[in-house]
Every structure is written in C-alpha cells, then in structure tokens.
Amino acid sequence: MTELIDPGVAERVLRRALAGGGEFAEVFCERGAGLTLAIDESRIESVQSGASAGAGVRVLSEGTTYFAHVDGLDPDDLVRAAGEAAAALRAESAEPRPLRAEAVEPQPIELRPAEVAAERKAELLRELDSRGRSAGPEVSELTASYAEVRREVAVTNSDGLLSGDDRTRVRIGVQAVARREGEVQTGSETLGGHRGFELFEDDPGAIAEAAAGKALTLLDAGPAPAGSMPVVIGGGFGGVLFHEMTGHGLEADHVQKGASVYAGRLGAQVAQPLLTAYDDGRMPNEWGSDSIDDEGTPTRQTMVIEDGRLVSFLHDRLTAARDGVAPTGNGRRESFRHLPVPRMTNTYIAPGDAEPEAMIAEVEKGFYAASFAGGQVDPATGDFVFGVSEGYLIEAGRVTRPCRGATLIGNCLEALLAIDAVGSDFEMKTGVCGKAGQKVPVGTGQGHVRVRAMTVGGTDV
C-alpha cells in the first residue's frame, strides 16, 4: 500500500510543505480503479471503467488549513502540490519527524473483482433482472446496477506517520417498478460490503425479489396518515434514522462550532437507559469499514451512547486535538480531492431485549416504517425528516395496510428520548452519506425500534 509513495519522496514532499512554516503537514495519496454497469429494459448498458490517481497535501498553521491537490502521483506532482499548499505561508521552515512505516492489515478480500471476468458481472445483473421480474406480472420495469472499486491509499505526515490501506468495495442495487391500472409503485434494495466478489456467492438474486416484493406490496397502499403517533422503525436500514438524527450531531466538528444539539451534553442522559449505540469502523468486511481512516488513524469501535448516556463524540485529528482526546478513527474523505472531516463509519443501535412482534402488539394506532428512502437532518437545530419507502398502518396491535408517500419528521433530542423499545433482532445495511459536499460509504444498523410519538406527514389529514 505504501508503495504509492516512496519514503524518500514522502520526506521531500513534507519538507516542501513545511518550507514556509506550519505545525503539521500531511500527504494523502490515492490510486483508484472502478467498474460500474447497469441493466435496464433487460439490456446491459452504462458500462463505465474509471481510473484515477492523485494526492492531496495539507499544512496546518495557526488554526488555518492550507490544502492543495493534484492529479497524478509522480514525485514532481506531489512536490508541486506541497508548494501550492504552502504558497501563502511565509514563516521559517519547520522540520518533519523521521518516518516510521506502520504495518496495516487490510480487510480480507477473497475474490478480487478486477480479476473476475466482466461477463460474470453482466450475468449477475441478468439474474437480478429475471429474478425481480419473475416476482409478479405487475413488475413492469426493473433496473439493477453493479459497482466495484478498489482504492489504494497512503498517508504520511510530519509527525512521522507512514501508513496505508487497500480498500475494495462491491455493491449491487435493484429498483423495481410495479404498475396496476393508474397505480405506480417502486421498491429498491441494495447489497454491498468492503469485500470482494465473494459477497455475491450466496443468492444475490434475493435482493431483486425483495425490491420487487416491496413495489408489489405498495400497489395496495392507501394514503399515509398525518399527525403524531407511535412509530415502529424496521431493522437494518431503519438505522438511517439514528445515523441522521443522532450520528451527525455527534461528529465533533459540528459540536465544536456549537452547531450540534449535542454540544455541551457529554455525560448527559440523551436516551432511555435501554439504548446503547456504537460507531465501529472495524466491523469485518462491513460497507463502512476501513483498516485506517483517511488520516492514518486505526479505525475502532467507539461507544457513543451507553445505557442512554452520551459518552463520546466522533473525532478526526483536528477535533480530537482541540478537545484533548484521542482521535477515534473517524477522519474520512471522499478522495484525495477533499479534506478529511469527522464522519461516521458503521453506526448502529445495539440489540435490545424487546421482541419485534410484541413491540407492535402494544400499539393501538400507529405507523410501521419498515424501510426508508433516505433522510436529512440539520445538526444545529436537530430537525430531521425521513422519506418512508415502505410503511404500514398499525391498528389494534397489528400491521395492516401499506401506505404511500409517508414522511417522518421531528426533532432528534425529543425523538431519541422517545425511543421506548429496542428490538433483539439486528441487521446492517449499506448507505452513502453526504456531508460538506463529500460522499462516503457508511453502514447503518439496528433491530426494530419503537418511538413513543413522532409526526407522520402523509396526505390523510
């Protein structure tokens, strides 16, 4: 991995970066290669092969970050980037520490996607297409996509770090459309991991059936209710609720600017004692996992909420230094073209002791949000909104008819405190999270979770 940059070159570049002074300099090198293809109208299309290499250099001086990035990994490219980053600095040069190479064990990959014949990937999409379409005659359209990417990264800095990682991710996704008379509904499902092609050995076609099944179920949907009511959130991608409403507010950059509702609440009871939650960048082969973060800090499991009490924020180097704590391995970036910021990896609510069926049985009239299309939160106010992709009414303790077009809306401080049951089931799902214009792969997970009261925004007033 660290063959991306020779130690001698690394030293030269760091020296150049600190030539005008500065407390810290870092070089992030990356070589990426990927392939994506899709099937639509039962035809393989949009075949795209990408390759890029480049480096980002940053220098920290008196509270300001100076950053430059270049395409290419030639030593000259790197020195040029270092020169650009340091262009505005006029102080006396600083000396980087001698480098020591860290040994990093990348996530194990059995079957490198690049070594798998393209025809097998096309076959995989054809299987998704036929499995999804055979779920029912009302499935009118289906699109599926396949993506593989390998990113080799190296990080070196003036504190003497020289480390690297070799990351391979694969992901497939299916979107099915079902039609009956004027009614049109969609269902989607994804499967991905920090893994090789072996991820698809075990019945990948099941996700196509699941996506088509959702679309078919929703054909019977009525309008969603509107108003405040108990809401049971499904396992797996239901975890995006926690990711959005709490996870982002725990990212220390928001906290330190006072732009998080969790600022100043470390140690406070922010949820009922039945709730414990983690961010864990080390989960083996999980979608949001890496061996090191993009600043070279080894990833780890961080407990963020312990028995309802807020116990940790998520840090990169910069925010950790400001708070006088150790970095938590959450300094992530989309690519060498971006500055690292505190980001979640795999975030989840730990399994509780409630049975999902019992959680629903206790609800007289409510809403069951089985899965989400996505969500958004303003960490400063805590206001959030979620689009429900699969939702049902709960009537007299039973899940009854499906609902179309529901949205959940609320404030995270209230909603987190209102979680009154956490299921013993557990599932992780893949997502792509956007923040500050950067997208990174994240895992979300949980079992079923019940919120005592939440606003459902439907059309049935």
Added chain:
Amino acid sequence: MIELARRAVEGAVAAGAGDAEAYASEDAEREVRAHGGSVESLTAATRRGIGVRAWIGKRAGYAYGTDLSDGGIRELAARAAEAARIADEDEFAGPPEPPVRRSPEIGGESAAELRDPSVGEWSSRDVAALALRIEEAALAADRRVAAVEQAVYADSAERVAIVSSTGIEVEYERTSCYGYTQALAEGEGARETGLGFGLGRGPAALEPAEIGREAAARATQMIGAGKPPSRACPVVLDATVAASFVALIGRALGADAVQRGRSPFAGLAGEAVADEAFVVHDDGLDPAGPESSPVDGEGTPRRRLALIEGGALRAFLYDTYTARRAGTSSTGSASRGGYRSQPSVGASNLLVATGALDLDGLLAEAGDGVVVTDVAGLHSGVNSVTGAFSVGASGFAIRGGEAAEPLREFTIASDLVSMLKAVRAAGSVARWVPFGGSVRTPPLLIGEMTVAGS
C-alpha cells in the same frame, strides 16, 4: 485540451471502436472557508482528465482517467472499447453527429461572457477577505445571530474540449463562483439556522453583505417557530423552495425518464399539465446562467426551449440517444458532471416566467395559508416515477393576507402535476438558485396543498 481529446479518439478507434468521442477538461479551483473571524481552510486545486465514449457496432462503453501521458491516454481509450464489448446491443446507440449550424453565441454577443476576469485577478487573500465579510455581515445583521457555522467562497475556471470521430471539434472556457453561509440564531431557548447564498461568474459579482444578511434573516425569522395544524391550504413557495421543485420537474422532463416510463410526464406531451401562470423554459444560452455553454455535454449546440407554456407540456429534453429513440433531434440537453461521468439527459438552466405580484401581493392573494422558506428530504421524499411527494418544511404562517408566526416541523405533500395545475400566481421577482440544478424562478403561490403538522 483539444489535442489530447483528438488523441483519445484516435486511441479508441485504434483499439477497435467504430466510433469514439472524447471529453477533456481542465480546471483550476479554489475554496475558502471562514469561521470565527479567521480563515479555517484555503484550498487550491487543478484537475485534468478525459472521458471517452466508444461504440462498437450498436454497443457503447465509457472510460475515464487522469493519466494524460501518451501511454495513459492509449490505455484509457482501450478501456472504453473494452467496456463497449461488455454492453448489450442497443439499436439507438451511436455517436452524435456534428451540428448542421454553427454554435450559437451566448447572449447574442461573444462567448467571452462566460468568463469573468476577476476570478484570475482576485488573490487568495482577496477572496478570503470576501468570505470573512460574509461572516461579519451575518453577525452584524441581528444581535440574535450567535455564530456562523461557516462562510464559504469558491470559484473555478474550466476549459472543456469535445472531439468525436464523426467530426465534432469544439472547445470553450467558463468561470463561476459562489458564496454562502449558514447563520445560527438563538432565542426562546432554541437554536435556528439560516442559509444565505449568492452566485456569479466571478467574485466581483458577489455581494457578501447581502449573503450574510439573508442568512441572518432566515435564521432569526425562525425563532419561536411552532407546528401548524394539519390541513389543506394555500401555500407560497419562496424562490429557493420553488427552485428545488422546478429542478425536479426538469429531471422529470428528460426524455430518458419519459421513454422508460419513469416520469410523471410520460404520455402527457401536448396535454394540460399546469396552470397558465406557470411557464418554464430551458435556456442553455442565458448569459447569467451557471450552466450556460455554447454546446452541451456531447457537442450539440445549446438553445432556448419552451417546456411548459400556456398550461401545456410543450417539449421534452433530448440528447442524441433519446432523440434517436424518439425519431427526433437532440435539443442540446446532454448534461455532464465532468469527465468522470457519461453524458445523460438533463436541463441546462431552467427559467420560470415572472408574474405581476411581489411577495406581499402573493401573501395577500393567498389570504390564509403558509409560506415555505425551506424544504428537507427532497431526495428521499419524492417518488420520481409518479411525482408524488411528501417533504419536510419550515416557514411562516399567512393570516389575513399577511406574514404571521414562524412554523417548523411540518410536511407538505402533493404530486408534481397536481401542484403545477394548482399554481395560482408566480411572483414578480426571480432569482438564481443552484440547488439540485440551475434554476431562475420567482416565488410561486400554490392554491392548495396538504400541510401536515400537529
């Protein structure tokens, strides 16, 4: 750039492609982030890359890369041909043909209007000062503004070259910049945020004081907000919110979504889809448009096109592929996110016609309802096939035709076509909004929409 693009096309043909097209781009970018009266980060970057489309018979493939050495270009061109071999045959696949007419000139004058020399002339110190002025203005505007999360200035100067084996050869340059800030206001025991932004071709065109003032006004206006009761009522979408919806409408008018039956506008060509008060054009040549360029992402000249006018759906947006599939010609609507993405159908700049009433006039016309000043969850709350949506919203109440108390934590729900048919008036003042697309729109008064709150 054009020479590199030529070599990439030759490389793909040499690797077995019957036809090929290369899109080469180079840009210089910088960004300043300010916080707490000092510069938080200063970024400078250059990026160069090529994307190649290769056709082998009726199969199409794409590859991109950043290694622009001779060997790198050959390798990337060969990968494009290789990608084409994986794809299935598609009878409509094929390269764009060169235009029969010359590329039009932006705004009737010269393409130089797409460049603002101030991008190159302002030093990083100058633009850092601009970002700091945005922050200062937000803090000074209202004592309830406690902090600014970040004030950002960014600009770029790009050069694009497109070359194809069918004879297209075109090159253009363009500059753009934007500034924004997120203000944090405190009051009544809660914290509120507000966004202010501005955009232009260069820093000289930005008004930092206005950006800061808008952020402060949006944040402080929300202090003490409560939930509205659930009901159906008139809704005024302010220009930023209207723009988000118009961008969605632009996507749904792309022929690709329409042909594949995944657009609420499929089958509605020529039909009534809106009230006559709502008129929207796509205009890739507007001199002020962020997405303006002489040609689209595959070298076809841009133009101005009526999409919805007189209440009826007048036209869809076509690129070469969808035009061939429909037996028509491209509308110059191939959009491209850079060399890393293949062209796909997309709007350039969407321009919504203005009406007679200013904002106060719209409120008076609404009588009793809500104004929406912000929406959240558009990417997850809209069914792109049916156009049905339910999204989170905040804003303020309208009572007796006048602005009343602030509102938060509610949703608005409808579907795109019903909403367009319910437009009662467009405002008289339009602005450019870059959220999810490039849109210039006034506020819109919608006769009735479902508002779900308490």
